[in-house]
Amino acid sequence: MTEVGLSRQQHGLKGAYPEDIDRLCRKDRVAQIAQKAGIPTAKTVFLDFTKPHSYDELLGKIQKEIGIFPMFAKPNRMAGSIGIAKIENMEELEKWLGDRLGDAVPMPYVIQEFIKGNEFGIVVLLLPDGSWKPLVVHLFHGTTFQEAFLKGKPLIVAAETLEDAVNGPLPKLDTFTQKVIDAFNPVQPQIFFVQGFQLSPGTDQYVFNEINYRPCGDRVNAVLYETCGIKLYTALALAHIVPNYRPIPDSQWNPQIASLVFYAFQKGILQSHNHALLTANVKSRIEVEWLKNPGDQIQEPVKIANALVRFKLYSKSKEERDADLEWIRENWNPDVAKNLVKV
Numbered sequence: 001m002t003e004v005g006l007s008r009q010q011h012g013l014k015g016a017y018p019e020d021i022d023r024l025c026r027k028d029r030v031a032q033i034a035q036k037a038g039i040p041t042a043k044t045v046f047l048d049f050t051k052p053h054s055y056d057e058l059l060g061k062i063q064k065e066i067g068i069f070p071m072f073a074k075p076n077r078m079a080g081s082i083g084i085a086k087i088e089n090m091e092e093l094e095k096w097l098g099d100r101l102g103d104a105v106p107m108p109y110v111i112q113e114f115i116k117g118n119e120f121g122i123v124v125l126l127l128p129d130g131s132w133k134p135l136v137v138h139l140f141h142g143t144t145f146q147e148a149f150l151k152g153k154p155l156i157v158a159a160e161t162l163e164d165a166v167n168g169p170l171p172k173l174d175t176f177t178q179k180v181i182d183a184f185n186p187v188q189p190q191i192f193f194v195q196g197f198q199l200s201p202g203t204d205q206y207v208f209n210e211i212n213y214r215p216c217g218d219r220v221n222a223v224l225y226e227t228c229g230i231k232l233y234t235a236l237a238l239a240h241i242v243p244n245y246r247p248i249p250d251s252q253w254n255p256q257i258a259s260l261v262f263y264a265f266q267k268g269i270l271q272s273h274n275h276a277l278l279t280a281n282v283k284s285r286i287e288v289e290w291l292k293n294p295g296d297q298i299q300e301p302v303k304i305a306n307a308l309v310r311f312k313l314y315s316k317s318k319e320e321r322d323a324d325l326e327w328i329r330e331n332w333n334p335d336v337a338k339n340l341v342k343v
Helices: 002-010 016-025 027-038 054-063 090-101 145-151 161-166 173-184 224-228 232-241 277-279 318-331
Strands: 044-048 071-075 085-087 109-112 118-126 133-140 155-160 188-196 207-212 255-264 268-272 285-290 309-316 335-338
Touching: 002 016, 002 133, 016 027, 027 044, 027 109, 027 173, 027 207, 044 054, 054 090, 085 090, 085 145, 118 173, 118 232, 133 161, 133 173, 133 224, 133 277, 155 161, 155 224, 155 318, 161 173, 173 188, 173 207, 188 232, 207 277, 224 255, 255 318, 277 285, 309 318
Parallel strands: none
Antiparallel strands: 044 109, 071 085, 071 109, 118 133, 118 188, 133 155, 155 255, 188 207, 255 309, 268 335, 285 309
């Protein structure tokens, strides 16, 4: 994205330049902008391992600015959960810090206080006149990206329209989203994804987490069309070329209550495709896609996109969806013999 922005700037083309992209992609700058705008966000400390710092200096900085465990570490520019770590105590912090100081290729990181709450996301299309069109709100049903990546737990992506979300589980989410857009003032048109945590169910107590200034990956987009009837890449292209464009649902769109359940790699050997247990216990229609075969050796995931299995649920009602997703979260996992090595 940075290279595209640089080429755009060199040729005087309209759109985001490297500086625009940098302030929307660097996690330390994102946190600073949110704090300056009065948007609740996690305490954040920036650690630049590409420059000389002593172990004691960095440890003292973390203790002073964050102070409590658990903490959460992220590379400052990476996405897709690459390089993340949950740090539970001082022993883990000291080890993590020593490992980073010993990295062959050092890079900047941020460490943040760990926020507990219900994770959510909203995808919007930024339009050329400065307005925006909400496409879909994602509800993760008590699952999180970090637990899916670090612990092999499911990542559940259920979807709502913004109207249903505001009138239901996420009151005033439209106001929160507008505040984030105003604070970051992103160049448009573009797809914009706001991710946060709801501290208490049914309230507007939101803590801002991250933004994506680009079309999101397969997990976030998987249930977008079924929910809003708008094809994301088509809408983005038309926003660039059609004056006063306003996306509307396709005339052939059939609204559906669709959800995605995703499992990242789990280190070990896949014993079987055990999804028959799913179809026997949930009422929603299920489409299953395995990315590995029985007997395959599975490594630890490098990024959240390292998928072992994913499936989509098509439910007749939100009540059926919620009951099925709860059953899956509590009762089903891929049949992996953990930590075994194939010989």
